[in-house]
Amino acid sequence: MEQLKKKFHLGKTNREKIFTFGIVLLFFAVIEILRGTGNLSNLLKGQLVPICAYVVMALSLNLTVGILGELSLGHAGFVSVGAFTGIVTATLLKPVVPQTWLVLLISIVAGGLTAGIIGFLIGIPVLRLRGDYLAIVTLAFGEIVKSLITNLYIGVDAKGLHFSFINDNLNLLEGGKKIIAGPMGASGFPKISTFLAGILLILFVLYFLYRLLGSKMGRAIKAMRDNSIAAEAVGIHLTRFKLTAFTMSAFIAGMAGTLFALNFASLSATKFNVDMSILLLVFVVLGGLGNLRGSIIAAGVLTVLPEMLRSLRDYRMLAYSIVLIAIMLLTNNQRLMQWWTQTKKDAKKWFAKIRKAKDGGEA
Amino acid sequence: MKKTIAVVLAVVMMLVGVVACTSGNQPATTNTSSAIKIGATGPLTGGAAIYGQACANAAVIAVEEINALGGLQFELKYEDDVHDVEKAANAYNALKDWGAQITLGSVTSDPAKVTSALCYEDGIFFLTPSASAATVTEGKDNVFQMCFIDPTQGIAGANYIKDKNLGTKVAVIYKNDEDYSTYIYQNFAAEAEKIGLNIVSTTTFTADSQNDFSVQLGDAQAAGADLIFLPMYYEPASLILAQANQMGIDITFFGVDGMDGILEMNGFDKSLAEGVILMTAFDANASDENTKSFVKKYQEKYGEIPNQFAADAYDCVYAIYQACVNGNVTADMTAQQINEIMKQQFTSMTFNGLTGQNMTWGTDGRVSKDAIAVVIKNGAYASMD
Structure with a gap:
C-alpha cells in the first residue's frame, strides 16, 4: 500500500480528488446499470440532466463564494445568459450541423463564453466593492438580466438574425422562426442535452477547478480570501485575480445554463430568478x-x-424545508461531530486491539 | 469534519437514488386494472394554486360521475407542478411512472409548453383545460386545448368593446413579464388599431412590482380613460380594483378569463368588483341542467362557486369520455394506441359542454367555441344583455 502511494504520488489532496471524481463516476455507473436493466424510473431519468446542471452551477458558485470569498446573490443571471445564448446557438446550428453532440458542444462553449464576457464586464465595477455591497449589486444584476431577457426578441429568417427590444418588431420573412419571444420565452428549440454530456461537463469543471486550486493563481486567490491586506503586501494584484476568478465562475455558470436549457422544450427568463440564486x-x-x-x-x-x-x-415543501433545516443543524452540531470523531477513534482502537490480539495469537 | 459530512451526504444520496429507482419500478404503458388512467399536472401549491385546484376539483367530480354510470371507468391523478417548467417535467415523468394513458396536460401555459412537447415525443394524448398560449399546440398533432388561445381573447376583447360601445378612450395595464398578459395585450392593441379603438394609456408592471398600481391608475386617470382593459390574472386585478376605488376612479373595468376567480379570492371585498365586465366561456349562473348540477355538486363538495378553469377541466374529462366511447377505447390499450384513436376522434367529433355548445377541434388542436362577456352584479356573474 505504502509503495503504491509512493509510486502514484498519492498525497492526501490527491486521494481527496480521486474520491471526488470517484463519486461522480460511481453515480454515472449506477445510473447506467439501472438504465441498462430497465429499472430506472421516468422521474429520475428526467432529472438526470438537471442534476448535472445544478452540480455544475453549484461548483461555479463555490468558486465565487467559497474560494474567492465574495458573496454573490445573482448567480442565476449568468446561468440565464448562458442558457439563452445556448438556445440561440443550438437553434441556429441544428439545421446546419448534423452531429448533435457537436451542436451541444458548441452551444455549451458559446453559452459559457457569453456569460464569461458578461461576468468580466460586470466584474470590473462590481469587484471594487466588498462584502455586503457586492452581494446587493449582484442581486441587482440577477434582476437586470431577468428583466432584459424578458423583453428581448430574437428571430431568424433567410436574411439572418433579427433582434428587437420591448416590442416585437422582428418582421420575420416567410419561414422565419422566433427563437426568443420576450415574455413568452423560448420554445421549440432542440432538446439535445444528454446525461453523458452532463457527467463529462462535471468532470471537466472538477478537473479545471482542481488544477486552478493547485496553481499559483489558485493559491493567490485563496490568500486574498484569507487576508487581502497581507496578500496585497506580498504583491498579489487583488483586482486582477478577483476579476479572473469571477469571470471563470461566470463562464462555468454559463455552460451549466446551456446544459440546463437544452433539456427542456421551453424556457422563460423568469425561471432564473432570485429563488434560483438562493437555491445555488x-x-x-x-x-x-x-x-x-x-x-x-x-x-x-x-x-x-x-x-x-x-x-x-x-406537505411536500413543508417536509423539504424541515429536512433542509435538519441537515443544516445536524452538520453544524459540535456535539454530534465530537461523537462521530470519538466513535471513529474508538473503532480504530478496537480494530488495533483485535489485530494485536491476532498477531499475538499467531506468534 | 467536512469529510464526514460529505460521506454522510453521499450515503444519503445513494439511498435516495435507490429509493427513487425501486419506487418507480413499473412498466409505463401497459395497464392491468380495468380503469383508464388519466394523468394531469397543475399548480396545486404556490402562487397559481387556485387554478390548479379548481381544475383538479372539477376533474374529480367529472370522473366520479362517469364512473358512477358504470361502463367505461377512469382513474385520475394530479401531480403538482408549482407553475414551474422544471417541476412540470418532473411531475409529468412521475405520471408516466404511474402509467398514465391519457393526460389532461398542464393547467398553466409555461409548464404546458414543456409537458406538451414531452407528450408529443412519447405519443401520449394531451388535452389541456386552460393552458392558453399558442405555442402549446403548435406543431404537435396530439395536443388539444379546451380554452381559447391568447390571441383570440385580445382580438375578441377589442371587438366587443367597440361593438357594444363600452368605452371610447381605453387604458391598458398589463404584466410585461408574463406571456399570457403580454400576448393578449399585443393582439388587443393590434386589433384596436385596426378597428379604430382609441388606446390613450398603456402601462405595465412585473411580478416584482405588482403591489402598487397608483402610477398606472394615475396615468389612466390623467389620460381621461373611460375604460380600463386588464389582461391579467385575478390577483393583481383585485389590487387594481381596490386602489382604483381608493383613488376615486369610477369607470368600467374590462377583464379576460384570467380575471375569473376574483370573487372566490380570500379576503376580497366583492363590492369592489361590482360592474366589472369580463370575458369567459363559462357562466356559473347559466340555467341549463348540466351547469346547474355541476355548480351544485362543486359547491357541496368544496364550498365555493366553480370558475371557468373548473368548468374547462370538467369539460375536458367529458370530452375524453365521449372520444373514448366513440373510439371503443379500452383500459388494456397502450397510451400510444389510445393516442391514435383520440387524435382521430377529436378532429372529427362535436362536443357539447359547460363552456360551449357544438365545440369542434381543428387539426391544429385549437377549439372553436363562443366567448361570452359577463358583468359582475351583486357579487355574482350576470349576463350582459
Missing part, C-alpha cells in the same frame, strides 16, 4: 464553502429530494 447558494453553503465535493453532493441530494417527497402531496 444553499447548495454551496450546505456542501461547505470551498468544498467542491460537498457542493456536488448537496446539489445532487437537494435536487432529487423534493421529487422523492411527491408522495406527501401538499
Whole structure:
C-alpha cells in the first residue's frame, strides 16, 4: 500500500480528488446499470440532466463564494445568459450541423463564453466593492438580466438574425422562426442535452477547478480570501485575480445554463430568478464553502429530494424545508461531530486491539 | 469534519437514488386494472394554486360521475407542478411512472409548453383545460386545448368593446413579464388599431412590482380613460380594483378569463368588483341542467362557486369520455394506441359542454367555441344583455 502511494504520488489532496471524481463516476455507473436493466424510473431519468446542471452551477458558485470569498446573490443571471445564448446557438446550428453532440458542444462553449464576457464586464465595477455591497449589486444584476431577457426578441429568417427590444418588431420573412419571444420565452428549440454530456461537463469543471486550486493563481486567490491586506503586501494584484476568478465562475455558470436549457422544450427568463440564486447558494453553503465535493453532493441530494417527497402531496415543501433545516443543524452540531470523531477513534482502537490480539495469537 | 459530512451526504444520496429507482419500478404503458388512467399536472401549491385546484376539483367530480354510470371507468391523478417548467417535467415523468394513458396536460401555459412537447415525443394524448398560449399546440398533432388561445381573447376583447360601445378612450395595464398578459395585450392593441379603438394609456408592471398600481391608475386617470382593459390574472386585478376605488376612479373595468376567480379570492371585498365586465366561456349562473348540477355538486363538495378553469377541466374529462366511447377505447390499450384513436376522434367529433355548445377541434388542436362577456352584479356573474 505504502509503495503504491509512493509510486502514484498519492498525497492526501490527491486521494481527496480521486474520491471526488470517484463519486461522480460511481453515480454515472449506477445510473447506467439501472438504465441498462430497465429499472430506472421516468422521474429520475428526467432529472438526470438537471442534476448535472445544478452540480455544475453549484461548483461555479463555490468558486465565487467559497474560494474567492465574495458573496454573490445573482448567480442565476449568468446561468440565464448562458442558457439563452445556448438556445440561440443550438437553434441556429441544428439545421446546419448534423452531429448533435457537436451542436451541444458548441452551444455549451458559446453559452459559457457569453456569460464569461458578461461576468468580466460586470466584474470590473462590481469587484471594487466588498462584502455586503457586492452581494446587493449582484442581486441587482440577477434582476437586470431577468428583466432584459424578458423583453428581448430574437428571430431568424433567410436574411439572418433579427433582434428587437420591448416590442416585437422582428418582421420575420416567410419561414422565419422566433427563437426568443420576450415574455413568452423560448420554445421549440432542440432538446439535445444528454446525461453523458452532463457527467463529462462535471468532470471537466472538477478537473479545471482542481488544477486552478493547485496553481499559483489558485493559491493567490485563496490568500486574498484569507487576508487581502497581507496578500496585497506580498504583491498579489487583488483586482486582477478577483476579476479572473469571477469571470471563470461566470463562464462555468454559463455552460451549466446551456446544459440546463437544452433539456427542456421551453424556457422563460423568469425561471432564473432570485429563488434560483438562493437555491445555488444553499447548495454551496450546505456542501461547505470551498468544498467542491460537498457542493456536488448537496446539489445532487437537494435536487432529487423534493421529487422523492411527491408522495406527501401538499406537505411536500413543508417536509423539504424541515429536512433542509435538519441537515443544516445536524452538520453544524459540535456535539454530534465530537461523537462521530470519538466513535471513529474508538473503532480504530478496537480494530488495533483485535489485530494485536491476532498477531499475538499467531506468534 | 467536512469529510464526514460529505460521506454522510453521499450515503444519503445513494439511498435516495435507490429509493427513487425501486419506487418507480413499473412498466409505463401497459395497464392491468380495468380503469383508464388519466394523468394531469397543475399548480396545486404556490402562487397559481387556485387554478390548479379548481381544475383538479372539477376533474374529480367529472370522473366520479362517469364512473358512477358504470361502463367505461377512469382513474385520475394530479401531480403538482408549482407553475414551474422544471417541476412540470418532473411531475409529468412521475405520471408516466404511474402509467398514465391519457393526460389532461398542464393547467398553466409555461409548464404546458414543456409537458406538451414531452407528450408529443412519447405519443401520449394531451388535452389541456386552460393552458392558453399558442405555442402549446403548435406543431404537435396530439395536443388539444379546451380554452381559447391568447390571441383570440385580445382580438375578441377589442371587438366587443367597440361593438357594444363600452368605452371610447381605453387604458391598458398589463404584466410585461408574463406571456399570457403580454400576448393578449399585443393582439388587443393590434386589433384596436385596426378597428379604430382609441388606446390613450398603456402601462405595465412585473411580478416584482405588482403591489402598487397608483402610477398606472394615475396615468389612466390623467389620460381621461373611460375604460380600463386588464389582461391579467385575478390577483393583481383585485389590487387594481381596490386602489382604483381608493383613488376615486369610477369607470368600467374590462377583464379576460384570467380575471375569473376574483370573487372566490380570500379576503376580497366583492363590492369592489361590482360592474366589472369580463370575458369567459363559462357562466356559473347559466340555467341549463348540466351547469346547474355541476355548480351544485362543486359547491357541496368544496364550498365555493366553480370558475371557468373548473368548468374547462370538467369539460375536458367529458370530452375524453365521449372520444373514448366513440373510439371503443379500452383500459388494456397502450397510451400510444389510445393516442391514435383520440387524435382521430377529436378532429372529427362535436362536443357539447359547460363552456360551449357544438365545440369542434381543428387539426391544429385549437377549439372553436363562443366567448361570452359577463358583468359582475351583486357579487355574482350576470349576463350582459
